[in-house]
């Protein structure tokens with residue numbers, strides 16, 4: 134069995150090595166010339182699985198993308214050839230929720246504002262949107278959800294229309310897939326007119342796909358609404374984002390909101406689970422088999438944490454300021470965006486850190502995603 138895979142997928146040998154021959158390439162370079170005898174193709178979001186690639190792979194049985202988004206895959210062309218495919222739903226939901234939470238806490242600290250009592254609007258209440266919503270609610274934020282497909286499907290949560298969300302939210306977070314057709318198409322969902330509905334000092338977070346927000350219109354909006362704050366992880370025209378927009382963002386990162394160690398391994402592992410029969414696996418080892426020990430695993434708190442303490446702890450796990458600085462240093466250099474992604478700061482999920490602290494805040498830490506156990510003495514470690 135021959136597997137062609139993106140070289141940026143971790144633990145490929147540990148997971149698939151015993152069952153197949155693995156050939157790896159940089160994701161953007163996987164094309165017709167690399168897949169001639171591939172039976173399984175494992176990719177991430179930067180490989181375009183289009184008709185030309187599919188035609189060049191006569192032995193292809195399965196395409197797996199270790200991501201949630203699959204706008205880079207021509208699923209109709211695969212289905213027409215009878216090739217099965219899978220994405221990895223939910224693999225990076227916690228990572229994205231934690232990225233957004235860390236970014237919000239960091240920006241709030243810079244501006245000296247409380248988050249509690251503010252309204253956060255989530256556009257797209259699926260896995261990543263729900264993970265973000267849960268953390269915002271734990272901070273005491275009022276959460277609004279907009280998701281017409283889920284609302285039509287009978288999801289019992291309370292939803293609002295997009296106009297209501299945009300006019301009422303202090304923070305607007307985008308968590309939709311990129312789609313270009315149909316009633317729910319998201320390409321330029323936030324165009325000039327919709328950006329104009331936001332409060333003048335609203336914060337906008339885009340951690341889904343750059344093209345969901347009209348980046349040119351966003352630049353114009355920010356120029357006329359300097360109080361608006363931007364947290365941007367994704368960009369139109371990746372890997373060449375508009376330098377002007379990078380400079381206007383408060384927090385700018387190179388499409389790594391979903392890049393925790395756990396999320397990347399989970400994405401591969403979900404594909405391994407899908408391939409059990411094809412690879413004749415007796416069993417799929419649990420994900421923990423592949424997880425390294427976190428460098429810092431326990432943190433003791435001697436007093437209830439204020440918002441500034443939450444920010445410090447979040448950044449102990451993931452130093453988003455450092456990621457932002459690095460991105461700006463490299464921004465504009467040829468190949469800089471992809472180099473930044475490859476050399477992104479290693480980041481564990483909050484669950485890798487056990488918080489030992491006052492009992493009254495155990496529920497808060499747990500809702501934010503951390504591991505918790507009560508401080509038995511009530512006064513610290």
Ligand SMILES: NC(=O)C1=CN([C@@H]2O[C@H](COP(=O)(O)OP(=O)(O)OC[C@H]3O[C@@H](n4cnc5c(N)ncnc54)[C@H](O)[C@@H]3O)[C@@H](O)[C@H]2O)C=CC1
Pocket residue numbers: 201202203222223225226229256257258259260261262279280281282283308309310311316317318319322340341342366367388389390391392
């Ligand atoms: N920056 C990063 O590293 C990451 C980016 N993403 C992006 O975020 C997207 C969302 O990820 P998940 O939450 O895991 O996907 P999901 O499929 O669980 O949720 C997406 C939600 O958006 C809703 N939706 C679709 N069209 C909509 C519209 N027009 N308006 C409002 N809601 C709409 C869907 O009904 C669904 O509930 C992915 O498709 C991917 O493009 C995901 C993970 C990491």
Ligand SMILES: O=C(O)C(=O)[C@H](O)COP(=O)(O)O
Pocket residue numbers: 141176177178179199200201202203225341388391392
């Ligand atoms: O899951 C998704 O969808 C994402 O956006 C990925 O986290 C992006 O990572 P790469 O696939 O581009 O490495």
